[in-house]
Amino acid sequence: MVSYVIRRLLQSALILLGVSLVTFILLYLIPADPARQIAGRSATAQTVENIREQLGLNLPFYEQYVRYLLNLLQGDLGRSYLQKTEVSELIAARLPATLLLMAGAIFCELLIGLTMGLVAALKRNTPTDTTLMVLSFTGVSSPQFVIGILLLYVFAVQLGWFPIGGYGTFMHLVLPSLTLGLLGAGWYARMMRSAMLDVLRQDFIRTARAKGLKRVQVLFGHAVPNALLPIIAMIGIDIGLFMSGIVVVESVFGWPGIGQLAWQAIQRVDIPIIMGVTLVSACAIVLGNFLADMVAPLIDPRIKLR
Amino acid sequence: MERLLRRKLAIIALVVITIIVGAALFAPLVAPFDPSEQFFEGLTLEGAPLPPGERFWLGTDLLGRDVLSRLIYGAQTSLIIGLVANGIAVAVGALVGILAGFFRGWVETVLMRFTDLMMAFPALLLAITLAALFRPSLWIVAMVIAMVNWVQMARVVYTETRSLSEREFIVAERAMGAGLGRVLFRHILPHLLSSIVVFGTLGISTTVLLEATLSYLGIGVQPPTPSWGNIIYENQTYFTSAPWLVFFPGVAIIALALAFNLLGDALREVLDPTQKGRH
Amino acid sequence: EDIKQGGSMIVTYKDDVSTLDPAIGYDWQNWSMIKSLFDGLMDYEPGTTDLTTDLAESYTISEDGKTFTFKLRDGVTFHNGRKLTAEDVKYSLDRVVNPKTQSPGAGFFGSIKGYDAVAAGEAESLDGVTVVDPLTVKIELSRPDATFLHVMALNFSFVVPKEEVEKWGADFGKHPVGSGAFSLEEWTLGQRLVFKRNADYWRAGTPKLDQITFEVGQEPVVALLRMQRGEADIPGDGIPPAKFLEVMKDPQSKDLIIEGGQLQTGYVSMNVKMPPFDKLEVRKAVNMAINKERIVRIINGRAVVANQPLPPSMPGYDKDYKGYPFDPEAAKKLLAEAGYPDGFETELYVYNTDPNPRIAQSIQADLAAIGIKAELKALAQANVIAAGGEADQAPMIWSGGMAWIADFPDPSNFYGPILGCAGAVKGGWNWSWYCNEELDKLAAEADSITDPARKEEREKLWGKIFTSIMDDAPWVPVFNELRFTMRSDRLGGPDAIFVDPVHIPVNYDYVWAKDVQ
Amino acid sequence: MTQTPDLAAEIVLSVQDLKTEVATPDGAKTVVDGLSFDLRRGETLCIAGESGSGKSMTALSIMRLLPEPMARVASGSVRLGGRDLCQLGETEMCAIRGGDIAMIFQEPMTSLNPVLTIGRQLREAIFVHQDVSRREAEKRALETLEAVRLSEPKRRLKQYPHELSGGMRQRVMIAMALACNPKVLIADEPTTALDVTIQAQILQLIRDLQRDFGTAVILITHDMGVVAEMADRVVVMNQGKIVEHGAVSEVFERPKDAYTRELLDAVPKLGAMTGQDAVISAAGAGPEPVLEVKDLTVRFDLRGGILDRVVSRVHAVEGVSFSLRAGETLGLVGESGCGKSTIGKALMNLVPWEGSIRVAGRPIPHGRGEADRLFRRDLQMIFQDPYASLDPRMRVGDLVGEPLVIHGLAKGRELRDRVASLFERVGLTPDQMDRHPHEFSGGQRQRICIARALALSPKAIIADESVSALDVSVQAQVLDLLQELQKELDLSFLFISHDMAVVEQVSHRVAVMYLGQIVEVGTRRQVFENPRHPYTQRLMEAVPIPDPARRRDVFKVPIGDIPSPVRALGESVERVRYVDVGDRHLVAEPA
């Protein structure tokens, strides 16, 4: 177990190293000159050269990368070119908002998805089932920016039930979480449905019924816990999807999270921030998968970590 | 096919796809106007777009172009992306998955660690960076999307190949002395085909959506080539003053993605070997 | 002036505020914020482009125009309570020129004696700047510079306290301490900044507001909706194009909008080093092909058609210059003369935020009408700028979104970096790579006219330079943007400060709140 | 336990005219057709019949656990203490299930909820029917586990199903079923998935419990041996109908129905060959063995630790040596997990192995390559599951012809002709060549596999549990076919099976495996008539004999499972040494 954790952590570190290398290469190749960016439009060639030297941009690629890594090891993600602030500080300031949004989204998708899936499985091959599944597919098929704009228009602008974007109170959280969660809800509804149908076919369900348990007891005592297993594993993977979704959702709703930070940075080619956010996201994804794997044996005793 | 046609939803999906593909193929015949023509009378004197009306059925956009015509031509973009990008993703993913799943050992290690690496990238960030790097054009966008999307395919094919290669009939083949090529292409590939087809169809919707998102973020297909995503991107801020500019392309994207999802789902059930007569 | 102090306002922005270090901050958003936190020797009359003194009580210029002596106001203190002296002025100038500071504005100070040594890292302090006494500072130039007083009004020359800069190091921009009308109270990254009134501000009765809150991360459309609901006072990014007509038509909000000019020109640059734009006929043809009226209509009439590089409110603007007419037929003929009867294929680079791709598409359609097939490259700002800085990358660039807004209201600012030979280098901002040595000489001549009495002569000279440039047609000047600022009806103040040419979106120091009157 | 049913005892369960239908795409199909029987207190009723005869459906109909909405009871009644279960509502049925009638299922591996502890699942069974406190339920649960003689019952309560072996899980199932002292216990093939020794233990347990609690038992099985051992009365089913119903001795001694007779005849009986020498018919049985295995060792690495290094090994096969002459059948028996299949796989070069293997005098190379391909012409394999070992997407004709194609021996017309003759050879018709595997019955599929193995005219065939999955009647046919082929083609067989009776029937020589090693090897007569190793003796004793007359009152069964073959790295397994007890009858020395 302990050795498993250590091995996984080592693997994760390697993956992150790979992510950092690939990102660094990509950003190195990007046709925009950071030094010139920092220098601005009135700078002389001399100024640009100075800046280039100070940032080490005139060094060969591998040296730049090694420098970056060494700083990274000390927890230094560098300084934003344009915001002139420590990237770690910028990310730290925005992370809570993103985490909150993700928590809200996970809550939404589980609540909506699992309920839909459960109902659909119990009413399988009825119009209810079909309707729910079409709905779930609609969720899966709708781009988040469309959903976001739509929700914003209907519930915030027209009906005025929610604030029009922003951050702070619970009411601010509802629409963005819903937007971010609907996609996952669609998948979960489908997964839950098929997992439930699968589980209900299993021998142990028959055993439970043979014991004389009532339908509800069989359902919630035996079927649902088993059906949740594949879904728990998915939540970890979801974090990757969220990381992509937050860029869009945060920009639609003006949510001050790292998605917005990333998007601003990409538009301005603020490389240290892009690097930082990519690494943080990759960390989150790796961590999410890791946690999913760690939690799995707690829920499913058959799984052994090795 | 017969089994497919027995499903009502699948038929609706097929009809929607046919309509969209038809519109895209015969765009010059179907579209009422040239999609890039900026009509003088397409804008009010103050420069506001026209709402849906008699001449411009779905209204005009901010440059006075016919929205319907742009949507019809935009279908070409979405479908090209959906087919090309997804096709590449499917091919790459399937190849990586099969090789890793069958050969194991260092081939597996290298390929799957690389897949893990790609998984760890936030897909959209990667796509955005790549798009910025290569300066977007239709084909570049297709490549970028393909690069991001092959991963799931690889994983699915990998796990399936792994369990397939442990199946007794594959062991039996090997016991007979069948070569690798034979085992891979005559026995494993046919069994993967249904998953590949299913994931391929589902992948079309994913790619169409990703293209839309990239275009929505302004780094997708370049104007004036219409794509449903960039139509929304160009007009998104007008969602209160000219909602039709966002509504129609939004519905189009959802309809296409939904149709492919429903088709994929129906295929999943039709092609699932466990559903076939097995005693 | 019986306007009471007090009250507060909320300004919203889409993007994060970057550094508030006056030596570094160089975007329109932090530009005016810095102006409220810091002061320099010179400033402009609120709402105008008229130079006036600020921290300097008075100044004298030597006969040869090369020595400026500034007398400082007594009793000015920094936000940390320390008294501001001539040492601080010298320190600030030395700092901004020092390469370690990485100031994008260092180049503005090139005329000060000793600049080269400091810029090269060979000296720590400028020879030309001397502290005469605690309240007097003398600045010697190496050549006459007509724009020097403007430079002293730039943010880059604002005075910073040494001890605070050293305390915060690279983070001074996040913990700015100046002598301005406001001081920074709170900065929650990614969410909000709060400015508090500087009670000890030397200009009595200023500023009016007790507090300004800047909320960031707000989409312009959302910001406007919030403003209409009374949740915000000024949409900092302006009225979003999508809402413009609606707002203008709404009788209620109409009165809340103030219109003003801007020292800005939107243009299409043509790279004279890349064929076929090396041919004058081609450039002229393009000039005549673009329907500027229509472009102005697309942006809902928020601009006036331009025919020369200088904006109308800039001294030196030639009212009588007619420019190239919109005449596609003549343009076609010109193309044929140049050897392109069937047109050619080229690329048009454009910054990818609304409305720029739209404008570019309109230009694209106009060009198509005379046979030029221009492919659009809508990219992030940094990528467009990078492409423009290469000699052989971007044949055409639409400048919108990155367009030249003057650093200071003087025509020379419109020449050097963007049309002069100095800018036509790798990484420069002269995207048309136009370099006319003769005009460069004329420009140098104009800038050495420092005598205020010969102001008019100088402006004439500049006007001629710009119309001569148009003869070579490296640009298509398309329009000069107008400014529309919207404010909630809680805010009061002279209209001019809401469209202050050097403070965008508004001159924070002079806005007052009606609800405390 | 009485041999003759006590006809006077009260009837606890009475099934009358039970008819169960299943919905199929082609309309309703009757799977249980007019079934009637009575069950008396303390009696054991066995329902026997081949696969698909409707045994499980009968049990599920009684329990009202049919897979709805596909299956339903169409008519008939099931009376329990005066109530007709078919008329009861779901709530009332819940009280009956587990309370009055309990049921045990075939698959111990999947019949317990994998995510709940044993204790929780047991307690639940108690709570449903008894109003007791948690502590009391805990106590009762412990008691029932003790009653089913599970080792370390206290610890088991906290364990999860996957931590127990199949036999232990089946005990838990029984404990659960008996937790509320039901009047009737229905056991649907409770031992089919288990080894003979474990089967013996479980059957003994059911008997003991029945005696102690007076429960009436319906025991469903297809194993006539189990019927003979356990039943008071027998119901033989075929295609949903009762074909024979009577006291066990009567049915076995004087079967009235032709089907019953066939069924009984097909059952291999241990000891049926006693006294007969197995003669190798081969004319050309040369001195040179077809297959010679020396010191074969197969170990599987188990990885762990931070660097994922090998920390322990499964010693699946340890130093096994044997040889096989032309026309000879060597039977390989042993309990599940002892390494039988692994030997087969090693011989086919499908797992890495050590030692030496010679086929027709040529050593098998360790890697792949041309040499690897060559030896396969002489050695082929038939797998256990005929369905799983045929690619379901290919036509059977292509499957059978594949070895010829792979080895480049035939193509086009010739290929088709040769495949056609192979089909005839195994008793199929060439016109079936274009069908797919799922269109054949189990027995036919196994014939296809045999045909495929024969395609290259090998000298030896490894048959790994090749008849275990088949019904007895089909099993008999396939065994006949194999023996016929052997006579005709001079084939050698390595016949792997856990079924002692089958091995006795077909083998010339027999090897008994235990924990990866052979513990006894000799001719059939030597091993079966004079088993010397204690393990061999135990195996033989555990086999139920399909003859009620020879029924044993008590199985002499050891408790406990076989030890694990997993060893830490570096720790070696002690190799057994053999003693020749006469005429090359080798027996491992007791440790």
Ligand SMILES: Nc1ncnc2c1ncn2[C@@H]1O[C@H](COP(=O)(O)OP(=O)(O)OP(=O)(O)O)[C@@H](O)[C@H]1O
């Ligand atoms: N869910 C189902 N749908 C359709 N037919 C079914 C279903 N379950 C069982 N059957 C059919 O009902 C018949 C009786 O099946 P049942 O399971 O009772 O056989 P069995 O005697 O228990 O066989 P086995 O020994 O293989 O367990 C078989 O023909 C089977 O194909």
Ligand SMILES: Nc1ncnc2c1ncn2[C@@H]1O[C@H](COP(=O)(O)OP(=O)(O)OP(=O)(O)O)[C@@H](O)[C@H]1O
């Ligand atoms: N690939 C493998 N990796 C690790 N252990 C294995 C592997 N294959 C088999 N084993 C182990 O080797 C031992 C022998 O397995 P094998 O399949 O040969 O048993 P068997 O005698 O054929 O049993 P059965 O009668 O159940 O088929 C078992 O303990 C098994 O768990």
Ligand SMILES: [Mg+2]
């Ligand atoms: Mg059964």
Ligand SMILES: [Mg+2]
């Ligand atoms: Mg085996």
